[in-house]
Amino acid sequence: MTDLAVGVEGGLLLRVLSALLREDVVGWRTRSSVVREADGSWLRLPVPVPGPVPVPVPGSHGDALLMPVCPDGYQGTYAARLPLLRRESDGAELTDAGGILRALRDLADPVDRGGFDAFAAECGQALDAMRLHAGTRSETDALLTRCYGGDPGTWTGLGGGLAHDTLAARADHPVYPTSRGRSGLSADQLRAYAPEFHPTFTVRQLALPREAVAVVGGSSDSDAWLSPAAAGVPGLEGSHLVLPVHPLTADGPLRDALREAGLGGRARLVEGPGPDVVPTLSMRTVALSSRPADHLKLPLATATLGLRNRRTIKPGTLVDGAAGQRLVEAVIAREARFRDVVLHADETRFAHAGHELIAVLLRRYPAGLDGSAVVPMAALLCPAPGTDRLVIDHLAERFYDGDPLALLDAVLALLFDWQTTLFAHGIALESHQQNISLVLDKPARGGGDRRTRLRLLLKDNDGPRVNLARLHDVMGQQALDGAEFDDARIFVDGDRPVLDLFTTITLHLCAGSYAFGLARHGRAPLPRLLDLVRDRLAEAVERLGTGPGEPGALLRTHVLDAAELPVKAMVTAGTLLSKERSGAADINKHYTTGPNYLRRTGPS
Known part of the structure; x- marks a missing residue:
């Protein structure tokens, strides 16, 4: 069944139910049995009776939850075919994510029940985002057509790639059911900063004492891209470096991050805007409007694809990204048929102040891709x-x-x-x-x-x-x-x-x-x-x-x-x-x- 047939909320619920089944949440795979009904197959999951164990009644099987399913084959044997669960005892249907997750929460170990509440909130965020996407598709399509033309086959260069990112940001992840949600962000913040709306905005700039910043990569003047002169900030050359900061971080958790890093009284946000940027598919990575081949990966205090999948940047991941690039390049050097066929963005220039919200990666794409x-x-x-x-x-x-x-x-x-x-x-x-x-x-x-x-x-x-x-x-x-x-x-x-x-x-x-x-x-x-x-x-x-x-x-x-x-x-x-x-x-x-x-x- 398509999202068009069941609506936005029904489409989300089909993916949520299928994911819970695939991952055997509360035993949907291992404890259920197949029941054939006139409209198709259902999985029957027994529900324990609360309180003292009652005296068994001959012919009684207790209560159960029923999930309507159809053959899948991609990630699971079955997938949900209708956006609902049915209670066997009275035939009542649960048709919203909150009600379904409350019912399943009651079947979970008490120590795990908070996770069901968190996932219900995540479903709500995803549903809000999906409705926002549906309501703004014509507006966004018109923007892309005006900027790049109506045929994605002709969008070229890394600038055209940003338009493709906008389309991709409005699609569902093949596996994770609530992928379009981002924790803690309002509709206005999404419209201002998320890739699915293709906005342009300016980053903020943070002046930090030079000795507080670890800078890696590039030539002998590896920190030139962070110099106050390059950032247009006079009077700090020699004593400070200037790191770009995402506005959502600058206006939110940056103050606490600076205090935690011991920089509360030694850092300052620069007055005036930084460079103009456009968000990429990952949102925390932005492309410089004046140089689309240069991207800045900036930490955000949000999460996608799971509550624990935070969009901050741990300094160690910057080290690992550069090493991963070198590993790939070493294989390409050995295997001649991949030279100039498998390309890799340069991710060897980065800086951080020892905190996952005070970091930046300068990603540079290969030249020669404009056509x-x-x-x-x-x-x-x-x-x-x-x-x-x-x-x-x-x-x-x-x-x-x-x-x-x-x-x-x-x-x-x-x-x-x-x-x-x-x-x-x-x-x-x-x-x-x-x-x-x-x-x-x-x-x-x-x-x-x-x-x-x-x-x-x-x-x-x-x-x-x-x-x-x-x-x-x-x-x-x-x-x-x-x-x-x-x-x-x-x-x-x-x-x-x-x-x-x-x-x-x-x-x-x-x-x-x-x-x-x-x-x-x-x-x-x-x-x-x-x-x-x-x-x-x-x-x-x-x-x-x-x-x-x-x-x-x-x-x-x-x-x-x-x-x-x-x-x-x-x-x-x-x-x-x-x-x-x-x-x-x-x-x-x-x-x-x-x-x-x-x-x-x-x-x-």
Whole structure:
């Protein structure tokens, strides 16, 4: 059932129920049984009777909650098919997120019930955002059309990429059900600063004593980009550095952050505005209006994709992002076919004052992209301005003779070749749809090769998983030392955690979601699209070798032919349970299992 058929609130509730089922919240997977009714299948979850255990009545089974379900196959065996739960005893239907979560809260361990309250609030924030998006679509479409034209296939350069970010910010995450909500922000703040509205605003500037700021990267004058002269602040040269600050941070929690960092009486906000910027898909990262290839990643005291997924910037993640970039570049240097094909933004310049709200990353994109279409993968299934046609349709029309499957085919071939090569080095990246952009170039007229040139543009690789033993076996002395990273969780024993990350990010989010999504939009039958995903992955696996112990054999066994695949349990780890209760060492890498939609069990 589509969001159009059930409305905005119903569409959100379908995703919420499906996520709770997938993650086995209060036992929806493991304690329920299938009940067949005239309208379809329902899952029946027994509800314990409160108070003293009553004397059993012959033929009585107690009360239960019923969820209407249909076959899924992407992340779970079943998904919700109607936006409701039904109480078996009296037939009452629960049709809003608050009522449903209150009912489930009563079934949870008392220590976990606060997480259900928090998730109910999160659902409310997401619903408010979705209604705001629905009510402002025409306005935003008109703005994008006025600035960039009505055809996303012709939006070029990193400036055009910001327009694609706006479309992507209005779409739902493939897994996390309340992805459009941002905790603690009002509608006015969203309109002023969120990417889905494509605003332009000015950042604030914070003058800090030079000795209080750690600056990393660049040349011998690595702090020149933070100099008072560069910021237009006279009289402080030599004694201070000037850090850009997001207005939401400057007007909110900055005072407390400065006090916590011991800088309460030594720092000051500069009078007057800083540079003009436009928010990117991640919101906390903004592009300079005058130089769209330069982005500033600025901490925000909000959360997305879970209460514990805060948008601040821990200084160690800046170190890890730079090291992750060097790791990727080291692999590219060894594998010649990826040179000038897999690109990476430069993330080696950053500064911080030892606090997660007083930090900045200067991200610089490669030169030479002005004539290219630069499209985050998260935008591919978004509707273009003023139409229900998808961005992938417009890109296919310009670059692949109008065939969106040909575009997907090319993306999968390159993506799987690259990511399986990384796996052979012991590496998996957290390179999801937001962190990979497609770079598409139309062939020059009169040239001999008429094929579209496709490249991948990567960023934000601060959370990889690396099997250090495999990395050293393959790269020897060229391998990065583990000491270059700050987060000890990056390095793992064995291949399993690397396989899990490869599967949940590269396969599910960057491949499987497009097969199921394009099928849902009627572009091709699902079996044909899944065959395409499997065939391109199988080709990449074969290139690695499939003999005993070889990387290709591991991918074949644990991905292509596995009975089940790991699936992110994002609601559980991000909001419902504390880390102590969930056992999640990393809330973005906490898993349950789901069906393997690639597995072939019969004759091919």
